[in-house]
Amino acid sequence: MTRDEKIEELTEVLSAGKVFTQQAKERIEEKTDEQLDYILSPIDQCIYLEACAGSGKTEVLGLKAAYEICRWISRQTGIAVLTFTNEATATIADRVSSFYGKPVPSNHFIGTFSSFVHGHIAQRFGYKFYDIPGDRTDKSFRIIDSDTNPYGNQWLNNYRLEFPFPKQTIYASQLYYKGSCKDWFVSQGESTKSLTEMYNSVECQQYIAEIRRRKNAPYLFQLNYLKDQIKECKLKFWHDGFANFDDMNLIAHRCLRDEIICHFIAKKFPVIMIDECQDLSANELNILSLLITAGVTVHYIGDLHQAIYSFKDSCPALFLDHLTTHHFETMHLSQNFRSTQKIVDFSRKMGGIDYSISGSVESKCGNYDCCYVEYDDDEKDAIMAFTDMLNRFDIPINDAVVLVRTQTAKQKLSHGPSNDHKTHPIINAIQLWQQNEPVARQTALSLLAYQLQRWMGFHGKSNNYYYSDEVCPNVVSWRLLLRNILVELCSDPVMTTVDELTYGSWYSKNKERVISVIAHHLNTIGQDLPVITIRTPKGTAKQPMVQIVLPEEEQLCVETIHSVKGGTFDAVLLLSSPDARGKTGFWENWLKSDDESGRIGYVACTRPRYLLCWGVGNLSDDQRRKLEELGLAKLNNDTP
Numbered sequence: 001m002t003r004d005e006k007i008e009e010l011t012e013v014l015s016a017g018k019v020f021t022q023q024a025k026e027r028i029e030e031k032t033d034e035q036l037d038y039i040l041s042p043i044d045q046c047i048y049l050e051a052c053a054g055s056g057k058t059e060v061l062g063l064k065a066a067y068e069i070c071r072w073i074s075r076q077t078g079i080a081v082l083t084f085t086n087e088a089t090a091t092i093a094d095r096v097s098s099f100y101g102k103p104v105p106s107n108h109f110i111g112t113f114s115s116f117v118h119g120h121i122a123q124r125f126g127y128k129f130y131d132i133p134g135d136r137t138d139k140s141f142r143i144i145d146s147d148t149n150p151y152g153n154q155w156l157n158n159y160r161l162e163f164p165f166p167k168q169t170i171y172a173s174q175l176y177y178k179g180s181c182k183d184w185f186v187s188q189g190e191s192t193k194s195l196t197e198m199y200n201s202v203e204c205q206q207y208i209a210e211i212r213r214r215k216n217a218p219y220l221f222q223l224n225y226l227k228d229q230i231k232e233c234k235l236k237f238w239h240d241g242f243a244n245f246d247d248m249n250l251i252a253h254r255c256l257r258d259e260i261i262c263h264f265i266a267k268k269f270p271v272i273m274i275d276e277c278q279d280l281s282a283n284e285l286n287i288l289s290l291l292i293t294a295g296v297t298v299h300y301i302g303d304l305h306q307a308i309y310s311f312k313d314s315c316p317a318l319f320l321d322h323l324t325t326h327h328f329e330t331m332h333l334s335q336n337f338r339s340t341q342k343i344v345d346f347s348r349k350m351g352g353i354d355y356s357i358s359g360s361v362e363s364k365c366g367n368y369d370c371c372y373v374e375y376d377d378d379e380k381d382a383i384m385a386f387t388d389m390l391n392r393f394d395i396p397i398n399d400a401v402v403l404v405r406t407q408t409a410k411q412k413l414s415h416g417p418s419n420d421h422k423t424h425p426i427i428n429a430i431q432l433w434q435q436n437e438p439v440a441r442q443t444a445l446s447l448l449a450y451q452l453q454r455w456m457g458f459h460g461k462s463n464n465y466y467y468s469d470e471v472c473p474n475v476v477s478w479r480l481l482l483r484n485i486l487v488e489l490c491s492d493p494v495m496t497t498v499d500e501l502t503y504g505s506w507y508s509k510n511k512e513r514v515i516s517v518i519a520h521h522l523n524t525i526g527q528d529l530p531v532i533t534i535r536t537p538k539g540t541a542k543q544p545m546v547q548i549v550l551p552e553e554e555q556l557c558v559e560t561i562h563s564v565k566g567g568t569f570d571a572v573l574l575l576s577s578p579d580a581r582g583k584t585g586f587w588e589n590w591l592k593s594d595d596e597s598g599r600i601g602y603v604a605c606t607r608p609r610y611l612l613c614w615g616v617g618n619l620s621d622d623q624r625r626k627l628e629e630l631g632l633a634k635l636n637n638d639t640p
């Protein structure tokens, strides 16, 4: 088929029996040959569409789904279009209906993978395999979060894992199975641990040895016994009608091992399309394998170079095996509509991608599309240099982002008062509080807390308003206390007057009042302010007071890499941790393309349109050469 014939075929099918807007026509005409080829690809062949970053996956999937729905005849069967988040579902549903032009018939399903698995499989048929008590009319599973607190939910004691792990009680709700390594894990708070590793730990082995010795029973508590206990604990949980979120995939898998059920689902949804397929976990792939074997055609769209959810048990190697086992045909989208060619080339190199990708965005920053800046001790110096670049290239600060690897790094950069503000913490806190803007107010609270910490001698973290339980029972009351102090200080015009004053004169007018307001509020939480004297900081007495505003770098949005997956910005500062202790947040690890750390770096580097800047701690000559060979230009203070 020629390009024109492809466009004609698509337009004809989509416009049949309805008004087709000019805009919809133009959207079809702008599609590349690769995009059109996929949209018109056979629906009875399993296909993996390997789509590079910025290639318009969602638009293409939306158009493909709309095209197939238009051609669909049966009213009893349909297509399932699956994503991984509610937000992604809303976007894809919107694309499908904009091309389809009317509400999508209810025999088709557009939703998240889990809503499909829960609603159409596990909740519908699970009771057949786990005899949920007869007195329950509702045969569905109640989902119990793995972080449900056992202290407030005594009934969870019925589902304790009966195995002597030292100093630890494990509940069925906390157990989940990772299909990639065929092992059970326990999820408690932030941590997830393999039960086999816990069993083999020195502490556990010593504990078991002691029990064996005491009972004179050397055969007790073997690893197989632990595995049996896990199964028993889970089965009891399921039989009583409970399951955690991950269990639903195992229950669905059990249902699909029943041939009748599997063929029923395969008949109802003979075609399944999955966006962002690189995020599929091993257990989810196992479900899809059963459906494919029962005759379902699956289309995957995604980018394995962006697989960054190993914590959810997604694993590119397993995915590739799955494609081979089920004889998938691979197609490509290799035009990136998001970024300049330099950014595309650099990310392709760091991602170890072996096919060529073309970028479509015209450069704004010339030689500095891809650059790096070194910082000494303070990452904020890199932010400052980046902000200068934004100004020079006329990129609005709101269209730029600083990307970091962890929430902790994000908080540190978002709310910590800068050293400049710490010379006059109280004055600056008063000024920032009056600006009535969230970041300014958070910084104001933090500055006041910083001063109180110094006066009172307690220690807290800068990203948590220096809160310490030595002073206040909880962080909420602490924040409230800080707020009340600032409200009172700001209500006094003598405190807020800045014009024509020197710092020295402000301190002499206000120091007594500052102490009395703070002492009064501390008394409300049962604390005394030690006897202190406020002095004008050295060298500032004669300086005229200035009205401070937050420097621009503090208004820059700081985000974690995981939270911007799928997003687009004009400019990105990818900030490395100062050293390799930062593991996946350290720049050298972003160059390991076979590793998840490399993929995390790749996701970050493919977000910007015009400017990609790496912020790294001081480099050796060798390291500098390495970055420059890859295509990053060094940013000097006098650049460009």
Ligand SMILES: Nc1ncnc2c1ncn2[C@@H]1O[C@H](COP(=O)(O)OP(=O)(O)OP(=O)(O)O)[C@@H](O)[C@H]1O
Pocket (backbone or CB within 6 Å): 030, 031, 032, 035, 051, 052, 053, 054, 055, 056, 057, 058, 059, 303, 306, 337, 338, 565, 566, 567, 568, 606
């Ligand atoms: N044929 C096309 N012509 C022009 N623009 C296009 C075309 N196809 C897609 N685009 C645009 O390219 C941009 C990037 O698309 P999108 O954000 O969907 O990429 P993506 O494939 O999801 O990327 P990533 O995986 O990196 O998040 C969107 O603004 C989209 O409208």
